[in-house]
Amino acid sequence: MSNNPIGIFDSGVGGTSIWKEIHQLLPHEHSIYLADSFNAPYGPKGTEIITELSIKNTELLLKKGCKLIVVACNTATTNAIAYLRQSYDVPFIGIEPAIKPAALNTKSNAVGILATKGTLSSTLFSETSGRFANNVKVIEREGKGIVELIENGKLYSDNMKLLLSQYLEPMLEANIDYLVLGCTHYPYLIPMLLELLPPHVKIIDSGEAVARQTKAVLTENDLLNTEITTPKLEFYTNGSMDVMRSLLGEGFNVEYLKF
Structure with a gap:
């Protein structure tokens, strides 16, 4: 499991700010980022819909073998993370305003x-x-x-x-x-x-603290990737690939995925 990727999802491209902090602190970890831009923003939606969207994102990341999931969205964290933690066996990291x-x-x-x-x-x-x-x-x-x-x-x-x-x-x-x-x-x-x-x-903002917490939880659960390899970094969006590329910078492959 330790060689499996970290999964990260957000209601769009914003959570790439969290991904950058995690990647900087844990440069050898494989990661999969999911941008649910089609349904952005989550903010005005009710708890039930936010939870349904969070379940959908979580299950897609689990199908891709993720060992830990970062809910890189304040709205999804505050409305859905308690349910996600009760329902799935992997560790979850949430985002709260600092x-x-x-x-x-x-x-x-x-x-x-x-x-x-x-x-x-x-x-x-x-x-x-x-x-x-x-x-x-x-x-x-x-x-x-x-x-x-x-x-x-x-x-x-x-x-x-x-x-x-x-x-x-x-x-x-x-x-x-x-x-x-x-x-x-x-x-x-x-x-x-x-x-x-x-x-x-x-x-x-919460980015650096989230990265430290991600490292701590991986360490606690014996899930840190100890192999010094070039990480596989996957980015998926159901919105604009160009917008995500503009925030990530050059050198990252962004794919469109309908979900």
């Missing part, structure tokens, strides 16, 4: 969270926020329209800049000093966010 470090380190006592509707309205998010950010002012904003623009290849468009300015305005008025990115598509916005935010505002 509220804890922001709440513990804020000096202004105000943090901003940009996330999808599905994440912000979930029980898991509410519990995490209540546990770590009770005494901190949390300014939540649903990043409506952001995932759609990224999935349509309009990452650096004027529309994107306008949306971000609107979502950041109430956060800046509240004097936030941390911005938590609660969707795996959002790290691709960091260059633009750095232009729009004052220099003292720190941006936090």
Whole structure:
């Protein structure tokens, strides 16, 4: 099993930001990435549909022999990971907005969270926020329209800049000093966010922590690939191959797969 691939799925191309962190930390691991761009975004969908889509993605990755599955989607994690863990024997790694470090380190006592509707309205998010950010002012904003623009290849468009300015305005008025990115598509916005935010505002995403957790769980379960080989890296999408290629960079093969 240790030579089997890590499986990663997301409601589109955003989770490639997580894949990059995992690949950097675990360069010899084989991996299969599944972008369910046809059904993006998951955020506005209800828990039942999000769970059904997560089951479909999980079963496809299991058929391809994956030894561990990373749910590289905040919305799928907060709505479906408990069910997935109960239903399948492989380990699952989830993604949660990094509220804890922001709440513990804020000096202004105000943090901003940009996330999808599905994440912000979930029980898991509410519990995490209540546990770590009770005494901190949390300014939540649903990043409506952001995932759609990224999935349509309009990452650096004027529309994107306008949306971000609107979502950041109430956060800046509240004097936030941390911005938590609660969707795996959002790290691709960091260059633009750095232009729009004052220099003292720190941006936090979950990618590096997820990679460390993936390594820890593989180690615990004796699933680390100990062979020093060139890894097989597979990328599948049921949306635009060009958009995924533009985010991954050159040298990666992206295939269209109807699922």
